[in-house]
Amino acid sequence: MAGKRYSEEKKIVYYDTDISGRLSLGKLVDFMMLVSSDQSKQLDVSLQQMKDEGLGWVVTQHIIKIKKMPRLDDTIKITTQAKTYNRFFCYRDFEAEDQAGNLIATMHSVFVMMNLKKRRMVRLEDRFIEAYEGEYTTKIERLASPQPVEKPDQEHDYRVRFMDIDINRHVNNAHYIDWMLDTLEPDFLLHHELTEMNILYKKEVSYGSTVTSRMQRDGLKTYHEILNDGEPSCLAECQWKEV
Amino acid sequence: MAGKRYSEEKKIVYYDTDISGRLSLGKLVDFMMLVSSDQSKQLDVSLQQMKDEGLGWVVTQHIIKIKKMPRLDDTIKITTQAKTYNRFFCYRDFEAEDQAGNLIATMHSVFVMMNLKKRRMVRLEDRFIEAYEGEYTTKIERLASPQPVEKPDQEHDYRVRFMDIDINRHVNNAHYIDWMLDTLEPDFLLHHELTEMNILYKKEVSYGSTVTSRMQRDGLKTYHEILNDGEPSCLAECQWKEV
Numbered sequence A, B: 001m002a003g004k005r006y007s008e009e010k011k012i013v014y015y016d017t018d019i020s021g022r023l024s025l026g027k028l029v030d031f032m033m034l035v036s037s038d039q040s041k042q043l044d045v046s047l048q049q050m051k052d053e054g055l056g057w058v059v060t061q062h063i064i065k066i067k068k069m070p071r072l073d074d075t076i077k078i079t080t081q082a083k084t085y086n087r088f089f090c091y092r093d094f095e096a097e098d099q100a101g102n103l104i105a106t107m108h109s110v111f112v113m114m115n116l117k118k119r120r121m122v123r124l125e126d127r128f129i130e131a132y133e134g135e136y137t138t139k140i141e142r143l144a145s146p147q148p149v150e151k152p153d154q155e156h157d158y159r160v161r162f163m164d165i166d167i168n169r170h171v172n173n174a175h176y177i178d179w180m181l182d183t184l185e186p187d188f189l190l191h192h193e194l195t196e197m198n199i200l201y202k203k204e205v206s207y208g209s210t211v212t213s214r215m216q217r218d219g220l221k222t223y224h225e226i227l228n229d230g231e232p233s234c235l236a237e238c239q240w241k242e243v
Helices: A025-042 A047-052 A126-132 A173-181 A186-191 B025-042 B047-052 B126-132 B173-181 B186-191
Strands: A006-011 A055-066 A075-085 A090-097 A103-115 A120-122 A154-159 A192-201 A210-218 A221-228 A231-242 B006-011 B055-066 B075-085 B090-097 B103-115 B120-122 B154-159 B192-201 B210-218 B221-228 B231-242
Touching (some): A025 A047, A025 A055, A025 A075, A025 A090, A025 A103, A047 A055, A173 A192, A173 A221, A173 A231, A186 A192, B006 B025, B025 B047, B025 B075, B047 B055, B075 B126, B173 B192, B173 B221, B173 B231, B186 B192
Antiparallel strands (some): A055 A192, A075 A090, A090 A103, A103 A120, A192 A231, A210 A221, A221 A231, B006 B075, B055 B103, B055 B192, B075 B090, B090 B103, B103 B120, B192 B231, B210 B221, B221 B231
């Protein structure tokens, strides 16, 4: 398979866990995104170098599959590779392994390149994509979109806080996941594990705004929507199993 | 000075930073608390071993002094030692150094031992305190308490979220700091750096409750209070400098 591989190990500490002692999903995504940004540094196409030229990567979709969520004190190894790209999209894969080398989670992500000033998507620039040695293809992946929430069973409002914004000046992807999962009852969260999440980012939320997180549940499936000014900013569909 | 020393290095990554690129204060406290819990493991008096006997450490106060907050990609070294203790209190110190060995932050913390079932403070048990080789003293430190908020300039409500609770089943200390600082205007936070914080934890907040974070500002001093059911759960006093 094309695309340079890059790995890092990560130990799960207490502030990465939820009440069950498992790694929280938002943190797993944080770890994976960090590994991808460290690979960019290693290949001399860092986010800082892109920023200096007014460019940035933005994630539009993650498809996350969890076999077994690691727990407090576990060490996991995360590997990433940017396998393929076309004119506008870069497809990046992530794998997490436990210490015995068992695959415990995967993530398939879609990245686009942004002109930071115009806040507009641009064609991928060769000098920032070639280093990953992914395969160029004319194919555009047709990934399923999460179903919208039709009749919410629960909704909560969240004001975007100063601490939700990182150095990249936008709300960290992991916060959307926290807002989504927080609409589920604690009893549900304690007795279920997420096995799959398809999350689609449509429109950035900015500091100071208040978002509404709406959730609809249908047995072991949950549907989520983050609304900002009445417009969907982020959608997700989750599959759960009982534990 | 008495008390075994223990150190760990930590690299600041993007999700540890705020919009200014500096390490967020809550994260610094998280890092320090982690180093202290890792020392406990190393000395074979881990939190898990205490939990097995129905005991736990609880922080009642932190006095934090910041000379220079580290930034994205900086590596810092955190050292801790439990210097002294008396019948009820253990006093622990933390130091953070930059890569050149300059002292950039300190924290002085007061710990008490809790009977986890009765949620009551108990006398320090020798077998869990001796390993640190701190000095036993009959002296009880008289640390200043933060001044209460009299006329709040700003207040916000926060619902305690599922993700705010960690494996220890209480709200991570760092979240109180986030609730407090979030009441300050972004413009103030961007143009000021915290140099000192005295934070006093009075009463635990539980999952599902809504807290009110109140703040009063007097020039370069800010006073903070977290109210839960009308009672103060946590108080703090901060000193800032312009940047």
